[in-house]
Amino acid sequence: MTGYNVQVESQQILAHTIVDSRLNLSPEVKEACGRVTFHGDSNPFIPTPCKITESCSALSGLVGALASVAAKERYGIDQKVEIDTDKATLFLMSILLPTVDGKSFLANDVIAEAISEADKFDMGKHIHRQCTNVYQCKDGRWFHLHGSMNAAKAMEMVGVPEQDVSAEEARYIYMEKVAQWNSEEIDRTANDVYRQAGVICNTPEEFFESPQGKIMGEEPVYTMTPVQAPHKVWPQTDTDGYKPLAGIRVIDFSRVIAAPAISNLDNPEIGALLVDMSTGKRDTALNLKSVDGKRDFDRLVKDADILIDGFRPGVLDRLGYDAKSLRTLSPSLILMRENCYGFKGPLAYRSGWQQISDCLVGISWLQGKAMGLNEPVVPLLPNSDYQTGLIGAAAAIQALLTRAKDNVTFDIDLSLTQYNIWYYRLGQHKEDVWQAILERNPGFEVRHYDEMASLTGKTYRTVLASRPGLLQNPAYYMSMSGKEWGVDGDISILAPPFNLEKSKIGYDVPSGKRGRSRPDWR
Known part of the structure; x- marks a missing residue:
């Protein structure tokens, strides 16, 4: 791959992101982005024509830089941010990687039974x-x-x-x-x-000529609307580990990779995602159509810093929890909405998933054509889901930083489509780079009828072959207790995609069965 370097491109993408004036990133954050370093394999290895490793590495760097600024403001420490671009790539398949006693979590009978309960409609059939x-x-x-x-x-x-x-x-x-x-x-x-x-x-051309494409094409990768609100400083905590977000309370009203959390146990879920995606969270079952459920939810909101809404647009509003009602309970609450199509344009009302946005924006046609096919192929991993999550994490920390200084809070909007537009505009690999990627993955084939389980499985197997030992690198993993699943011993999961020089980054709460927690903050 003549002249191409993953780490150099990741740094350039990070720099490209922070110069977008619409994001209003502070000078402190921009300076922290300059201290982000990247290392890893200099050649891309996931067989997709888009810059998947570079995008994830750059956004991980942005989140890490924001976290380092939060730690500096809270604890007075300066530190560098380090991104292993190989590990950042594995982040995009982290749902596949948990193990118990060295074996896949899916091979553990206790966990398998627990996660099967979430599949209410036998979607494996x-x-x-x-x-x-x-x-x-x-x-x-x-x-x-x-x-x-x-x-x-x-x-x-x-x-x-x-x-x-x-x-x-x-x-x-x-x-x-x-x-x-x-x-x-x-x-x-x-x-x-x-x-x-x-x-x-x-195709991308068709999308950008469409009414939805013309409108969303003018939006930044996320939007933050300031709302006047009482000043709220960082919570008082001890300095053990210099944790950037210690004490911050988040209500996660969403599911699937967007983030499984507070929902009624009668609602279906993709159970296999829960072991990894629910780390760091308590999971409680609330029925917001009941008096008791509303009472418990009100109590949670009063002490919350952030509420994330990932359901179909308008669901919370119809349950009686619009922005005004929520901020009556918690005046400085940061409200974040995430959806598929974006919150503007003629398609904003629609529900959607990762694959829907990938097909809408044209990313699927890029994948198919790169494989020599005259058909769209959904991208190989739930990429836009994961990376929209990174964008949301960055926006949340930015809002917390600003709220801690001024009499303001924020309405934050982000979508899979905003990410995919940004991702597309990063450009695709040139022909020589793409051919080298294919040579690293001999025999790799996908078609339009490969659904997400098939695509992630094929990608997992090709990484096993093209990067021997990468998935087993012990330095990339951390352990959490398995007790919330009813498992003796620990569960190994992929650690976060960035490291801070001094701050401890990790999860204080292990994942576990749905509805296991009481609806309180203790």
């Missing part, structure tokens, strides 16, 4: 799983059908009955059904009639 996939329509365009957490409505829409078939048989069933629809018709029916996620697979 082939006829259900293949409902979430890319299929070609009658007019030649491609559509990402999505069964969400319960495939029943999408199956009803396209006319697929319950049946026990193989994965391949299920794919062909959906191929035949979707081929009977024109793309515009199935897109409208899915979103407006059945209220299900689904989207036409655009």
